[in-house]
Amino acid sequence: MKSEIHPDYHTIKVVMTDGTEYETKSTWGSEGDTLNLDIDPNSHPAWTGGQQNLVDRGGRVSKFKSKFSNLGI
Numbered sequence: 001m002k003s004e005i006h007p008d009y010h011t012i013k014v015v016m017t018d019g020t021e022y023e024t025k026s027t028w029g030s031e032g033d034t035l036n037l038d039i040d041p042n043s044h045p046a047w048t049g050g051q052q053n054l055v056d057r058g059g060r061v062s063k064f065k066s067k068f069s070n071l072g073i
Contacts, residue, residue: 016040 007027041047
């Protein structure tokens with residue numbers, strides 16, 4: 001393995017949106033830095049099963065719905 005081509009792998013502190021924190025190993029930042037998350041699995045709708053909003057840009061969603069409305073899905 002070549003020397004000095006790999007990033008430094010060190011311990012950082014991660015702070016979730018609800019204030020909980022944990023330590024992990026990462027190449028982000030430097031030793032002892034704190035990473036404050038804006039979105040995490042506790043708050044993001046993809047993981048929590050929350051409502052998802054469809055943004056209809058240029059009528060694409062309505063065009064899709066009208067095109068496939070007769071399939072009975």
